[in-house]
Amino acid sequence: MANVKSNDRLYQDLARALMDELASGRYPVGTRLPAERDLAVRFEVSRPTVREAIIALEVQGLVEVRIGSGAYVKRLPGEEDRPGFNVTAFELTEARLLFEGEAAALAATQVTDEDVAAIEVLVQRIAEENQDPNGTESADREFHLAIARATRNVAVYQAIERLWDLRATSPEAALLHEKARHAQIKPVVEEHTAVLEALKARDPNAARAAMRAHLSAVLDGLLFATEERALAEARKATQAKRARYAGAMA
Amino acid sequence: MANVKSNDRLYQDLARALMDELASGRYPVGTRLPAERDLAVRFEVSRPTVREAIIALEVQGLVEVRIGSGAYVKRLPGEEDRPGFNVTAFELTEARLLFEGEAAALAATQVTDEDVAAIEVLVQRIAEENQDPNGTESADREFHLAIARATRNVAVYQAIERLWDLRATSPEAALLHEKARHAQIKPVVEEHTAVLEALKARDPNAARAAMRAHLSAVLDGLLFATEERALAEARKATQAKRARYAGAMA
DNA sequence: TCAAAAACTCTGGTATTACCAATATGTTGG
DNA sequence: CCAACATATTGGTAATACCAGAGTTTTTGA
Numbered sequence A, B: 001m002a003n004v005k006s007n008d009r010l011y012q013d014l015a016r017a018l019m020d021e022l023a024s025g026r027y028p029v030g031t032r033l034p035a036e037r038d039l040a041v042r043f044e045v046s047r048p049t050v051r052e053a054i055i056a057l058e059v060q061g062l063v064e065v066r067i068g069s070g071a072y073v074k075r076l077p078g079e080e081d082r083p084g085f086n087v088t089a090f091e092l093t094e095a096r097l098l099f100e101g102e103a104a105a106l107a108a109t110q111v112t113d114e115d116v117a118a119i120e121v122l123v124q125r126i127a128e129e130n131q132d133p134n135g136t137e138s139a140d141r142e143f144h145l146a147i148a149r150a151t152r153n154v155a156v157y158q159a160i161e162r163l164w165d166l167r168a169t170s171p172e173a174a175l176l177h178e179k180a181r182h183a184q185i186k187p188v189v190e191e192h193t194a195v196l197e198a199l200k201a202r203d204p205n206a207a208r209a210a211m212r213a214h215l216s217a218v219l220d221g222l223l224f225a226t227e228e229r230a231l232a233e234a235r236k237a238t239q240a241k242r243a244r245y246a247g248a249m250a
Numbered sequence C: 001t002c003a004a005a006a007a008c009t010c011t012g013g014t015a016t017t018a019c020c021a022a023t024a025t026g027t028t029g030g
Numbered sequence D: 001c002c003a004a005c006a007t008a009t010t011g012g013t014a015a016t017a018c019c020a021g022a023g024t025t026t027t028t029g030a
Helices: A010-024 A036-043 A047-059 A089-108 A113-131 A138-150 A154-169 A171-183 A188-200 A204-225 A229-249 B010-023 B036-043 B047-059 B089-108 B113-131 B138-150 B154-169 B171-183 B188-200 B204-225 B229-249
Strands: A063-066 A070-073 B063-066 B070-073
Touching (some): A010 A047, A036 A047, A047 B047, A089 A154, A089 A188, A089 B089, A113 A138, A138 A188, A154 B089, B010 B036, B010 B047, B047 B070, B089 B188, B089 B204, B113 B138, B113 B188, B138 B154, B138 B188, B188 B204
């Protein structure tokens, strides 16, 4: 152990290593970290470096340093300051279904030709990304953000961006999406294209419907990818909820 | 200058002092901070202490340290990590109009009798708050959050909470809302009651319509309160946008 | 006997100094 | 004029020393 090579600066590596140990449960909240001198020996770095790492943790609110006593665990990494946690992939996607549907409708009334052109390129990139099962989702993200931006409403944009990025803070959600991605490499492009066409036509209702259809499909993908017992329950609940809600939309 | 007494540790004092200088505009975004050695001399501390302070700023995303080059200003304090700025009251309310409308619809399919009872109390409190022109808006906030909570979707709740609280980060937005509040102390209670009734009836479409009507009225209040020249333009744009969008909703 | 006081020791806080590595700059040679 | 090479500057890290707060142990005195 101890060695934690990388290209970053030592204090950053050390801070990460310590955060990993915190996350592992080795040092529960309230307990004391080893003395700086001991950490220095264990990680084979100098004490100033250890101090820098601990200060990094302190600034992030992970530990509290008491002079003459030690550094005590205050909060575990993952428990963000701003909550944003315990958010399941279902909830995230459902929220996006609600919000991005409306955003698309508003965007349809605001898009410029430049917006449309840019989005068209993104759809193309999504198609390419979709070919490669190991590819990223960056074009997908850009697509949704471009539409959010087309609303010309910063608040809307930020809310949607946040929802997307929240997925990364939830390991299960990220994993589930990954599984879903591998399971269904089919209609994604068509769905995005439908949204694009609605925007081109400046048709708010069509845009809303297309976006909701797309995210509905994503939701289905998530449900499909769900095998765990713990999620089976959520699956049923979500389906029932959606059914009722979708009915209300008609 | 240089001296920045306090009871904290030196690096914390120094970090604060540097943040003050950043906030003062002395070091705009993109510029380079003085060398660590120079800062050490200027603030009469050792270089390790300067490094600790700079690392504190770095962890907070205020500066970016480039090896062999220097520490560059990345973001000014006050500009939150998550942007959330340059958001006008119009944008905020428009975003709420979109999102909370859908949230209310979803909530209508999910509310429990307890939720309804709690919301009923809140409507009562809103009426009381509304009597006093100098009263707070806490009941109003609770009302909207209670509905968001009734969706049983944490992501939805957090997004809406964030939109509400964002108002506080924008001084102009807060001021404008305050003015609008004094201008129209009339239909607020009726509007909230309409939402409540729709929830009671478990009618998603009615809930959506009622919530949109309410926030539409808020938007009107904002427009009414707008006198500044700078905002007159935004007013027209927003009105036009809303008109088109509202038409699409029908 | 026991409680107060002193001594000791552990911990973080800060300062010094030194040297390495990445970068930026200026100089030189083609 | 420009590429290549010195050189000064800057951050990165280490090693060491000493101070100050906190806790524990030992000593001391009533």
